[in-house]
Amino acid sequence: MASQYFQIHINPNRVRQAMLKNAEKLGGTILKQEQSTSTSQPLLWNHAVIPPDTDLSSTPLEVILDVATGGYVATCGPLNALCLEANFYQLWTREYVQHLGDYLLEQSRRSSSKKTIIIDVGAGDGLLTQCLRDYMIERSEIDTKKSGSQSRKRVMRRSKQKKKPPTAAVSPITTTDTPTLDIPTLVATDDTSWGISVKAKVEKLSVEQALQKYAHPMRKNESSASLPSSTGTTEGNNSGVPTDPSDSQHYDQVIVLCSWMPMGQDWTALFRDSGVDEYILIGEADDGSCGHNWWTW
Numbered sequence: 001m002a003s004q005y006f007q008i009h010i011n012p013n014r015v016r017q018a019m020l021k022n023a024e025k026l027g028g029t030i031l032k033q034e035q036s037t038s039t040s041q042p043l044l045w046n047h048a049v050i051p052p053d054t055d056l057s058s059t060p061l062e063v064i065l066d067v068a069t070g071g072y073v074a075t076c077g078p079l080n081a082l083c084l085e086a087n088f089y090q091l092w093t094r095e096y097v098q099h100l101g102d103y104l105l106e107q108s109r110r111s112s113s114k115k116t117i118i119i120d121v122g123a124g125d126g127l128l129t130q131c132l133r134d135y136m137i138e139r140s141e142i143d144t145k146k147s148g149s150q151s152r153k154r155v156m157r158r159s160k161q162k163k164k165p166p167t168a169a170v171s172p173i174t175t176t177d178t179p180t181l182d183i184p185t186l187v188a189t190d191d192t193s194w195g196i197s198v199k200a201k202v203e204k205l206s207v208e209q210a211l212q213k214y215a216h217p218m219r220k221n222e223s224s225a226s227l228p229s230s231t232g233t234t235e236g237n238n239s240g241v242p243t244d245p246s247d248s249q250h251y252d253q254v255i256v257l258c259s260w261m262p263m264g265q266d267w268t269a270l271f272r273d274s275g276v277d278e279y280i281l282i283g284e285a286d287d288g289s290c291g292h293n294w295w296t297w
Contacts, residue, residue, distance in 0.1 A: 017044075022063045023048040026056070088199040089124060090132050090259060090282075101135040105253060107278065108184040116184035117251040118213050119276075121207045121258050122266065123188035126200035127260055138182045185251070187214065207267050211274040213255050253277050266295035 019030050028050035048067045056064060083089065108116035120129045174239075187200045189210040205213065256271050256279040268291075272277040283290030286297050 126188040126202035129188035130200035266292035
């Protein structure tokens, strides 16, 4: 698992520079070799070539391990090793979750009549969706208490002005059980092909299946026959997920979250073809190790 993640998400240029530096210390060099994977386009991978009679007795162990593992040590520090061992590939800070959650709440409340769903595709362990849901519930409860307190103050102010004590009709305003914020539906989906340990609720769906199930039903019927797959090919509806509008729950607004799209792949065409209202990409842009450098960005 660590090897697969490393091959797909580590910047090859950065690895090559580190490998070259250490190989030259040992009197050698590196070779470029094309490596194809089932989940991405061919990658340029580096292999060190060291003279067999090289004396390694005074060479730091870190350099030897870096050459032996193909650049793993130099590009991954202790925190990287810990995260890989614990199956953590993204650390969601409180501030990040708060700002992203506030933005999503704002988008979902643009129209009170809209029913919004937020789909996290390629969700991995599902923690992002869980953190966002917990934050939205917490904020809803806080806002409800503030709203109730402000309502009581207004009633008391009006009562004082009229010089009358509050009546029993005031009591419903003090209720704090019902949130004032409409929390959108959040769904984490992943095809589990990477074998990442699930830490929250994740629905086992590929990107195509998730869009077919949750995107606009009318739009799905129009595009399902020619919906491109995440590998760039065109597929029909072989997923077993119903595309009939009557078989899917209708949502007026569909927002897609995609965190660290696999390197060399582009899912944005799927998002656009299935008619989602908005998609948010998390990860390195342009020439980074996330998505397709041209088609995605």
